[in-house]
Amino acid sequence: MKIYYNGEFLNDHEVKISPFDHGFLYGLGVFETFRIYNGHPFLLFDHLKRLRKSLKELKIEWNLLDEEIQTILRELIERNEIKDAYIRLNISAGEGEIGLYTGEYTNPNTIIFIKPMHESNIVEKEGVILNTPRNSPEGKQRLKSHHYLNNIIGKREIGSSPSVEGIFLTKEGFLSEGIVSNLFFIKQDKLYTPHVDTGILNGITRQFVIQWAKSKNISVEEGFYKEEDLLNADEIFISNSIQEIIPVTTIGEHFFKVNRNSLMKELQKDYRFYRESLLSMTEIERSEQK
Template structure:
């Protein structure tokens, strides 16, 4: 497998970074994960928008355009003979002296990994379990998709390795927040609910896209602060992330849910699948002039 690093395509076993990279020393780095569907990087503009914003917050001198990123992705896919892939686009602060730095980082390390995925198919299902470990609070004013992942790692250890289980965090105040690697939605009496970004969750790209899909379909969407009992009483419950897409839940806190036979998840998933190979941004759903 070849990896893109700082303008070059390198065999994965030959990729190296310095131990003085502040992404390693202090967790100063961010990443995006997204899918390539038949050569198309789905919602790439939305991912780059979030990535660029996060880099600015971290004082890292880097910004990425759709045009240049697409060119590099196409070359990386060709080097690895891929048409459908998982992409991790990673930017770390770069080298510095030992000690906390206040100056801007001008030479970040940019590494893009591609991993083969099968062509997209239907929905998978999961069981959701409430965790004892609370969700940590964001380090700043909002949660970034950063290298600081210990809360998620400890949560995964609590839940265990099974791929058909997802752990759901509560905040320290007992409010529903998000999954270990997902955002959470539930549907009740014609309304779609999801925790507010103000609970400290990551504002997922797929989360935002699904909200846009639902509203375009005439479904009311409410974002707020909710207790677990509100999700337990739902008609449908599902998870979202950029690799697994929309994942219906079959069981949560001892209650059964319809899973992939649910009416709403089938509606949303059908629309999601129709856009996989064409959309660059969720704004196109509102008539944006992206081509």
């Protein structure tokens, strides 16, 4: 598989990372994962906007423009002969002396991974309330960073089945998010999702869902909820940029039916409609006004 590494397109086994990279030594790096649908990088500009905000917070200087990333992605697609793909765009701080560094990083490492991505046969999931609490963010808000130990511990708790998603609670007992997803539930045609102040990652697909709901005049509430709020919901679903929108139909002994005319069904339909055209979720409102 050909991947992009610091200006070059290399075979994946040719890429070498220095042991002095502070992304390796101290977890100082961030990434974005998103999908290519029929050659189109869905919500690419939103992912890049979040990436740059995170890099600025970490004092990592990164100068690739949106148009340059689009060109790189087209080249990766062509070289690997892939139309539908998983992309991971990874930026690490780059090499430095051993020890905690507080200055600017001006020579980061950029790697863009690609692999084929096909339609999943998983149409629903089982939710498991985790015993492992969600850790608090390292800073003011959670970044999509290399710090994934909490997620890995949660994943080990539920096992490797792709049809099961663990749901974290905060140490205070509030709902937060899935191991690799954001959490939503529906009650009487109103949409609920944990507030970012619970320490969750503000996922791009999460933001898309909220933007979509507002464009449809659907009430959305971001707040602090307990497990019983979730278990009393009419419907539950999780979201992320790779798995899209997936209903959660069981949690323990509780079952949740997906209604034929539910908001979730409408959301899934619109998501499929937009995924080969949108570069930014701000285009949703303009599309709805046409």
